[in-house]
Amino acid sequence: MDISKIMIGLALAAFIAYTAFRLNALNQGGGWAAFILGTVVFGLGGFAWALVLMVFFLTSSGLSILFKKRKMAAEEKYAKGSRRDERQVLANGGLAGAAVIAHVLLPASILPWVAFSAAFAAANADTWATELGVLNRTSPRLIHTGRIVSAGTSGGVSLAGMLAAAAGSLIVAAITYFSWPLTGLAGSDRLMLSLLIVVVGFLGSIVDSLIGATIQGIYWCPVCNKETEKFPLHACGNATTLLRGKRWITNDWVNLMCTGSAAVLAIIGTLLISKIM
Numbered sequence: 001m002d003i004s005k006i007m008i009g010l011a012l013a014a015f016i017a018y019t020a021f022r023l024n025a026l027n028q029g030g031g032w033a034a035f036i037l038g039t040v041v042f043g044l045g046g047f048a049w050a051l052v053l054m055v056f057f058l059t060s061s062g063l064s065i066l067f068k069k070r071k072m073a074a075e076e077k078y079a080k081g082s083r084r085d086e087r088q089v090l091a092n093g094g095l096a097g098a099a100v101i102a103h104v105l106l107p108a109s110i111l112p113w114v115a116f117s118a119a120f121a122a123a124n125a126d127t128w129a130t131e132l133g134v135l136n137r138t139s140p141r142l143i144h145t146g147r148i149v150s151a152g153t154s155g156g157v158s159l160a161g162m163l164a165a166a167a168g169s170l171i172v173a174a175i176t177y178f179s180w181p182l183t184g185l186a187g188s189d190r191l192m193l194s195l196l197i198v199v200v201g202f203l204g205s206i207v208d209s210l211i212g213a214t215i216q217g218i219y220w221c222p223v224c225n226k227e228t229e230k231f232p233l234h235a236c237g238n239a240t241t242l243l244r245g246k247r248w249i250t251n252d253w254v255n256l257m258c259t260g261s262a263a264v265l266a267i268i269g270t271l272l273i274s275k276i277m
């Protein structure tokens, strides 16, 4: 372990978490979680790992700030506003943090790096699909039944949202390819594993939509006559009731399953590919 690298990582993480907090991208708890996660990724990982994290963080925060006004109407449907809290930070980045620690323990293995990138590819795919899909003029359809639902409904998908998910996954995989931190792998193998990351990142966002459409806890505000992820109270201040899904499967769990499924698929895919490499 390199103490000076950890100190630089800690300082950089503190600067970024504080800036994000001041720009209202994170609340206080989210700021602390980002600081700890950033210190692990920058301090124990290094430049390539930091780059993947920053691409996710900057593009997703950027998109939500950029389109804030235009998606105000759909925004209130989500459990939380655009200020992320500690649970949201950990749901999106916790697994990636664990992958960095796995890399420290197993420095010669490519699996932690592939799982790390896949987790952020999925988180980015999901965030891009949510931020850009909401702007779509045609209404989304529920992923498992095809029923037309209003913009912002959990489990609702559209062609524009899926294209945004693919693009979000692709940009993380591209950074993964160009900044590959581990040596001893041919360029063609790196390319194949990066393509695998594009695919599993996209699949992670599909898992997210499937869970959002089926078992995620979705609530109903009887006063506004609106579907919402908010509980126990809606944005209007009235109590919401469970409409479908399981109460304990919150949006944060759905995001964790999104990044988790991508990481697991990436590990399985890498093991299969390395058999034929």
Ligand SMILES: [Zn+2]
Residues within 6 Å of the ligand: 221, 222, 223, 224, 225, 234, 235, 236, 237, 238
């Ligand atoms: Zn209401």
